Amino acid sequence: MKPELILNISVDCVVFGYDLSTKSLNVLVIKRFLESETKKEVLVDDYVLTGYHVYTNETLDDTATRVLKELTGLTGQYKKQFKAFGDPDRLLNPKDLIWIKNAEFHERTTTIAYYFLLKTEEVDLKNNTSQAQWFPVDALPELGFDHKQIILEAYEDLKGKCLSEPIIFELLPEKFTINEVQDLYQSILGITIDNRNFRRKLINKKYIIALDEKQVGVSKKPAQLYMFSKEVYDKVFQKNYLISI
Known part of the structure; x- marks a missing residue:
């Protein structure tokens, strides 16, 4: 029925x-x-x-x-x-x-x-x-x-x-560059973010895992690839995820 x-x-x-x-x-x-x-x-x-x-x-x-x-x-x-x-x-x-x-x-x-x-x-x-x-x-x-x-x-x-939880990684490929993360934040929030400051803060997060891989099929110098680890994030999670962008 x-x-x-x-x-x-x-x-x-x-x-x-x-x-x-x-x-x-x-x-x-x-x-x-x-x-x-x-x-x-x-x-x-x-x-x-x-x-x-x-x-x-x-x-x-x-x-x-x-x-x-x-x-x-x-x-x-x-x-x-x-x-x-x-x-x-x-x-x-x-x-x-x-x-x-x-x-x-x-x-x-x-x-x-x-x-x-x-x-x-x-x-x-x-x-x-x-x-x-x-x-x-x-x-x-x-x-x-x-x-x-x-x-x-x-x-x-x-x-x-997106400032309190790592949900932006749902919008990105499994493997991404730091610039791609920054571009996404800028697109969502409608702001310009300082590149060097953002990069430093992001790569220091334990749940952002650097891979032994770089971009392929790009005309410019290939960038380092990273992954988001939900397992690590859950272990180190604190109330405020904010990257302080």
């Missing part, structure tokens, strides 16, 4: 991905398109976050995990539930009302928002049936519902979280 939907409770997922080549923190959104059946007039043409209603037999975490897997095929990614959005007017924009009527769900829906961290290259956009697309967090397209607000609040939460 197929589980029932809870029509006024949903989960929306902000999927953050970092692009090493462009040094850009991006958000994965899906195309929302609707045209009239008779005149073929375009009624809705924008983007939204991936999300869905909660099934009666699911926890909220279950729903978020399912939604991400259906969009990307990925499981086991870092996720955080960060806020509920329940403004009574959050779905009442005229364009959104058209979409709601067509989708047959409740106008007074409360959504529980999560964000996920992953690498942009992990998502196959060419074969994605939802027409998913990455956009820089500072250059978002036109978004439906209150999804711009949800993204911006997720981004603010991520900024604080």
